[in-house]
Each structure stands twice: as C-alpha cells, then as structure tokens.
Amino acid sequence: MQALKEIHSSFVPLPAENVDTDQIIPARFLKATTRDGFGKNLFRDWRYENDDETRPKADFVLNQPQFSGTILVAGKNFGCGSSREHAAWALLDYGFKAVVSSFFADIFKNNALNNGVLPVIVSESFLQKTFSLSPADALHIDVTAQTITIEKTGEQESFELNPYKKTCLLNGYDDIDFLISRKSAIEQFESAKA
Amino acid sequence: MGKTLFNKIWDAHVVEKIEDGPSVLYIDRHFIHEVTSPQAFKGIEKRGLSLFRPKQTIATADHNVPTLNQHLPIKDQLSKMQVDQLIENCEKHGVALYGLGHPYQGIVHVIGPELGITQPGMTIVCGDSHTSTHGAFGTIAFGIGTSEVEMVFASQCVLQTQPKTMRINIEGALQPGVVSKDIILYIIAKISASGATGYFVEYAGSTIRSLSMEARMTICNMSIEMGARGGMIAPDQVTFDYLKGRVYAPKGNAWEQKISEWKQLYSDADAVFDAELHIDASAIEPMITYGTNPGLGIPVQAHMPVLESIANEGERKNMEQALRYMDLQSGASLLGMPVQHVFIGSCTNSRIEDLRLVANLVKGRKKHDSVKVMIVPGSQQVAKQVHAEGLDKIFTEAGFQIRQAGCSACLGMNEDKVPAGEYCISTSNRNFEGRQGAGARTLLASPLTAAAAAITGVVTDVRELIK
Numbered sequence: 001m002q003a004l005k006e007i008h009s010s011f012v013p014l015p016a017e018n019v020d021t022d023q024i025i026p027a028r029f030l031k032a033t034t035r036d037g038f039g040k041n042l043f044r045d046w047r048y049e050n051d052d053e054t055r056p057k058a059d060f061v062l063n064q065p066q067f068s069g070t071i072l073v074a075g076k077n078f079g080c081g082s083s084r085e086h087a088a089w090a091l092l093d094y095g096f097k098a099v100v101s102s103f104f105a106d107i108f109k110n111n112a113l114n115n116g117v118l119p120v121i122v123s124e125s126f127l128q129k130t131f132s133l134s135p136a137d138a139l140h141i142d143v144t145a146q147t148i149t150i151e152k153t154g155e156q157e158s159f160e161l162n163p164y165k166k167t168c169l170l171n172g173y174d175d176i177d178f179l180i181s182r183k184s185a186i187e188q189f190e191s192a193k194a
Numbered sequence: 195m196g197k198t199l200f201n202k203i204w205d206a207h208v209v210e211k212i213e214d215g216p217s218v219l220y221i222d223r224h225f226i227h228e229v230t231s232p233q234a235f236k237g238i239e240k241r242g243l244s245l246f247r248p249k250q251t252i253a254t255a256d257h258n259v260p261t262l263n264q265h266l267p268i269k270d271q272l273s274k275m276q277v278d279q280l281i282e283n284c285e286k287h288g289v290a291l292y293g294l295g296h297p298y299q300g301i302v303h304v305i306g307p308e309l310g311i312t313q314p315g316m317t318i319v320c321g322d323s324h325t326s327t328h329g330a331f332g333t334i335a336f337g338i339g340t341s342e343v344e345m346v347f348a349s350q351c352v353l354q355t356q357p358k359t360m361r362i363n364i365e366g367a368l369q370p371g372v373v374s375k376d377i378i379l380y381i382i383a384k385i386s387a388s389g390a391t392g393y394f395v396e397y398a399g400s401t402i403r404s405l406s407m408e409a410r411m412t413i414c415n416m417s418i419e420m421g422a423r424g425g426m427i428a429p430d431q432v433t434f435d436y437l438k439g440r441v442y443a444p445k446g447n448a449w450e451q452k453i454s455e456w457k458q459l460y461s462d463a464d465a466v467f468d469a470e471l472h473i474d475a476s477a478i479e480p481m482i483t484y485g486t487n488p489g490l491g492i493p494v495q496a497h498m499p500v501l502e503s504i505a506n507e508g509e510r511k512n513m514e515q516a517l518r519y520m521d522l523q524s525g526a527s528l529l530g531m532p533v534q535h536v537f538i539g540s541c542t543n544s545r546i547e548d549l550r551l552v553a554n555l556v557k558g559r560k561k562h563d564s565v566k567v568m569i570v571p572g573s574q575q576v577a578k579q580v581h582a583e584g585l586d587k588i589f590t591e592a593g594f595q596i597r598q599a600g601c602s603a604c605l606g607m608n609e610d611k612v613p614a615g616e617y618c619i620s621t622s623n624r625n626f627e628g629r630q631g632a633g634a635r636t637l638l639a640s641p642l643t644a645a646a647a648a649i650t651g652v653v654t655d656v657r658e659l660i661k
C-alpha cells in the first residue's frame with residue numbers, strides 16, 4: 001500500500017446519494033483474478049451508452065473534461081451494497097486517492113482504507129458547499145491534521161480517522177503485516193479457547 | 195449491567211484490543227467463493243505464506259456458475275477461469291471445496307446453515323455482504339472485503355472496530371399472505387437503506403420467535419440493505435431442532451454440551467442497546483419495492499410517494515432518478531402493472547420452505563403467457579428436496595423453469611439476466627440499477643408476491659389469490 005500524507009487537488013463532483021458498489025463497478029466486471037485494470041470500468045453504466053466506449057454519456061461527470069483531480073466528492077451513503085473490494089480498486093486504479101461524502105457504507109469504508117483510498121466524512125453543509133464550487137477550485141486534505149480545506153475560501157472541517165488506520169495510511173503499513181506479527185497471541189487465544 | 199447477545203459473542207472472540215484502534219477478532223468459520231477470493235490467495239502467495247488455519251475455511255462456487263447444464267464445461271471463458279482458479283487454490287492450500295458437481299454445492303449462505311457448519315455463538319465472515327444471513331443462528335456474521343479475506347487466510351483474524359448495537363422488536367401475529375421477506379422489506383422502507391449503518395442489529399420479539407429458521411435467515415440476510423454490519427437472532431429450540439443431525443452439527447455428548455452452551459446466548463434482561471425499535475407485526479402488509487435501493491418499498495396496495503411532497507432536495511433528486519430509471523410515475527400504484535419476468539431464488543429466498551410456499555400457491559394454476567418464470571434453488575440439496583417432494587412437477591405444469599443451484603439472476607454474472615427496460619419481480623435482495631442486467635428493472639418482493647405475479651402477469655396483492 002502507498003503511503004498517503006496529503007492531497008491537494010481539484011475534485012470530481014458526483015452529487016448522487018446512495019451510490020452503490022454495483023454502480024461503481026458492475027458485477028460483470030468481477031470475473032478478473034487480479035486487482036488491476038478496474039479503473040476503465042469505473043461507473044461503467046453511467047459513463048457509456050449501451051456499454052459502448054465510443055459513446056460516452058455527455059451528462060456524466062467523468063466525461064466532462066472540466067472536472068478532474070484525485071478527489072471524488074459524492075452524496076451521502078456512498079458505497080452501499082455489495083462488499084466487493086473491486087469498487088475500491090476501481091477508484092484507485094482510475095486515480096482517486098480520496099472520496100469525500102457526508103456518509104459512507106461500512107464495508108466500503110474499510111475496503112477503501114485497506115487500499116489507501118481515504119474516505120473523508122464531512123458535514124452535509126460542507127458537502128453542499130463543495131458541490132457549489134467551480135470546477136477549478138481545489139481541496140486540500142491533510143491526513144496528519146485530519147482536516148479538509150476549501151482552498152479558495154479557507155473553510156475547513158476536521159474529519160474522523162481511527163488512530164490505528166491513520167498510522168497505517170501515513171506509513172503505507174497494512175493490516176496483514178500487523179496480524180502476522182500477532183501470531184503468538186492468536187495461538188494463545190486458540191489454546192485458551194479449546 | 196447485563197450484556198447483549200452481540201457483546202457476549204464479541205467479547206469471547208477478541209484476541210486483543212489495539213489501543214485507540216480496532217480489535218483483533220478471531221474468526222471461527224470463513225466461507226469463500228470464486229469472485230472475491232482469487233486476489234486474496236494471490237496476496238498470500240506473494241507474501242510467501244500458507245493458510246494459517248485452512249480447515250476453518252470452506253469454499254463453494256456460486257456467483258459465476260451457469261444454472262443450466264452444470265455437467266458441461268462453463269462456456270464463458272472468464273467465468274471458467276475464475277471457477278478453475280478456485281479449484282486450484284483450494285487444492286493447493288488444503289481448503290474443503292463444494293464446487294460444481296458436488297452434492298453440497300450451492301449459494302454460500304444457503305449451504306453453510308444447511309450443512310450445519312453455521313452454529314450459534316460463532317464468528318463467521320465471507321467476502322460477501324450477505325454473510326449476515328448466518329446471524330439467524332445467533333452468530334456474529336458479516337461481510338468483508340478481499341483484503342480482509344487475505345487477513346483471515348494469514349491469521350484467522352480480522353481487525354474490526356466494535357459496532358454499536360440496535361434491537362428491533364417485532365411483536366404480534368402476521369396477517370395471512372405476509373411472510374418474513376415482507377417484515378424485512380417493511381423495516382428497511384421504514385428506516386431507509388442507511389438507517390442501521392454502524393450498527394449490529396438483533397431481531398427479537400414474539401413474531402421472530404414464531405418464525406422458522408429459514409424465515410429468520412431471510413430477515414438477517416437483508417440486514418446489510420439498511421446498512422447494518424450484520425443481523426442476529428438469539429438461538430432457541432427452533433434453532434436446535436433445525437441443526438440436529440445436520441452433516442457438520444456436533445453429535446452425541448458434544449451435542450448435549452453445545453446445547454447447554456448455546457442456551458446462554460441471549461441478551462440479558464437488563465442489557466442496554468444503543469438504539470431500539472418497536473414494530474407491530476399486524477401492521478405489515480405484503481411489500482414491494484419500486485425504486486433502485488431496497489429502502490424504496492411500499493405495501494403492494496399503496497401508492498408510490500409524490501415527488502413534490504419530498505421536502506429534502508437530495509432525497510427528491512434521488513427519488514426522481516430512481517423513478518426515471520424504473521420508468522414509473524410518482525404517486526401512482528403498482529397494482530396491475532405488467533411484469534415480464536419473475537425470479538425466485540437468491541440467498542434471500544431460495545430455500546425449500548420458500549419453494550414450498552410458491553408451490554402451494556401455484557398448484558393447479560398456470561403462469562401467465564406474457565411472463566417468464568425462473569426458479570433457481572439455493573443449493574443442490576434444495577434441488578434434490580424439490581424433486582423428492584414432487585414440487586418440480588407443480589412448477590413444470592405451471593410453466594415455470596427450474597434451473598440448477600447458484601446466484602443466477604440475483605446479480606447477473608452468468609447468462610441469467612433480465613433484458614434492458616423489462617420488469618422483473620425478484621425474491622432477491624437488491625434492486626440497484628443494472629443489478630439483474632444492464633437496464634433491468636427490479637421489483638423486490640416475497641416468494642408469495644412473486645408467485646402471484648407469475649400467475650396473473652401483473653403486480654398483484656397475493657391476498658386476492660388466497661382468499
């Protein structure tokens with residue numbers, strides 16, 4: 001996992017609520033056996049007419065060149081539905097490093113963190129303010145300070161981040177290394193239980 | 195202060211708590227399937243590790259498998275590769291596999307309980323959000339991502355932050371024609387698709403106690419559709435009777451000992467929940483969804499909400515988008531609307547009791563000419579039982595097609611899809627855009643309501659047919 005300390009970028013607004021993981025990456029793309037290459041199918045059915053890459057839907061934000069950046073800003077309850085980690089892989093592979101929303105589904109939040117994609121939870125009013133910015137406006141996310149700032153206005157909010165997860169993110173550590181290091185405690189637990 | 199059922203099981207499985215961080219939670223049983231496991235096996239191999247406790251992982255192939263001619267090689271090359279990879283991985287790493295052709299194969303959340311692998315008091319995970327199904331046995335069961343599958347492979351543990359607890363009490367008798375699927379659709383419609391996010395839900399009350407294990411599984415299955423980490427029901431005599439004699443259930447003395455342990459698994463009278471909800475069962479009617487998340491449901495007799503009456507702008511836009519996708523009129527009723535497909539299957543409603551319910555209703559009747567009806571049993575064992583009880587005859591005479599076990603049109607990863615623009619009444623758990631195929635329009639309902647539509651060809655109040 002790549003370490004993540006701060007992000008300074010313009011953003012892609014997706015004001016829809018309840019964006020489910022079936023939209024982020026439709027089931028028919030889950031037949032791969034590696035983690036790579038999901039980005040081109042991110043939001044596939046919202047992006048293309050009839051699944052045809054030569055016919056991008058003009059009204060979908062990923063097809064609008066004025067919007068770009070490594071931050072996705074989405075309406076509440078982002079990532080609900082299936083546990084497919086492919087959703088996080090698709091966002092990462094497309095180039096997103098953070099998703100900002102007022103509410104995330106649990107499993108998605110874990111999956112994102114486990115892949116170094118930062119879920120940033122902001123208030124509903126901060127979210128709406130962000131949606132009303134112009135495309136060139138940048139956001140600044142500071143992982144150490146746990147803050148998100150609208151560059152132009154200086155408006156800032158702090159966001160929650162579990163201290164353990166924060167250490168992982170800042171250093172690019174992953175949970176598996178940690179768990180392996182706890183093996184003897186796990187074995188002890190097993191024998192006590194048996 | 196007493197403990198909740200959730201806390202009793204959680205506390206018994208915490209290996210250690212990281213200061214200011216999650217807990218290391220020990221996992222008793224780990225289910226895997228072909229779609230969310232290959233990358234985890236690769237990860238383990240890349241680290242040069244072997245599985246820490248391979249005997250506690252059980253595999254099946256369900257998401258990607260065809261439901262016709264399962265004895266033939268899989269035609270779709272990508273699907274075949276994934277299923278082959280699962281076979282190879284399981285052989286290499288010593289994991290028991292109930293794959294295609296095995297008499298125990300089926301949807302992962304159907305076979306775990308059916309084989310008696312799922313037992314009260316356990317922690318259970320699977321790279322699949324409907325792992326919540328297993329909570330019907332009084333377990334902590336929840337869906338995980340592939341990185342977490344890899345964690346379980348490596349250490350038989352996951353890192354978890356303790357969720358809050360919610361109890362939903364359902365009291366009273368159900369009306370005729372109302373089944374457990376209606377209860378859970380009613381709850382989700384009431385509290386919304388994100389209403390239980392951050393919580394682990396316990397379902398309790400006289401209504402729940404009166405339900406069979408299979409009906410309880412339907413309810414726990416859909417806990418994730420309101421955002422809950424999982425759902426659970428305290429085990430009781432119904433649970434014990436269901437488990438007794440199953441392939442992997444304890445036998446002899448071990449059984450007696452387990453029973454006395456399992457009898458301790460309940461929320462103490464003075465246990466406190468972070469949230470509590472009370473539902474009057476008699477108020478629940480046959481339910482149906484009209485939108486593109488499971489929270490957008492109404493009693494089948496009711497009208498869809500009027501757009502203009504929704505004050506919150508986000509919600510209104512959401513509803514507008516849903517109705518546009520579904521091509522439905524705000525404020526209208528669904529009754530009498532033609533449907534082209536009926537899908538009876540999925541880990542929500544593909545067990546033998548579901549199919550018996552359907553058979554009872556359609557016996558001696560025929561499906562409507564304009565509808566295609568697909569019945570997909572949840573497992574090979576369910577399929578076998580269908581034949582043993584002669585339900586297949588009833589279905590065939592009614593013009594229903596019976597297929598072989600798998601996830602099928604629940605998520606349309608195989609060829610079982612609903613064509614764009616057409617309506618399907620489905621007993622599954624998700625009505626997301628494109629879930630049953632690009633452009634497909636899904637109406638979620640109970641097996642009874644689905645069967646009623648199969649007969650009439652239109653959205654129907656099943657109570658009209660059982661008068």
Ligand code: SF4
Nearest residue numbers: 324540541601604605
């Ligand atoms: S039946 Fe549907 S919901 Fe259940 S495990 Fe299969 S795909 Fe998931």
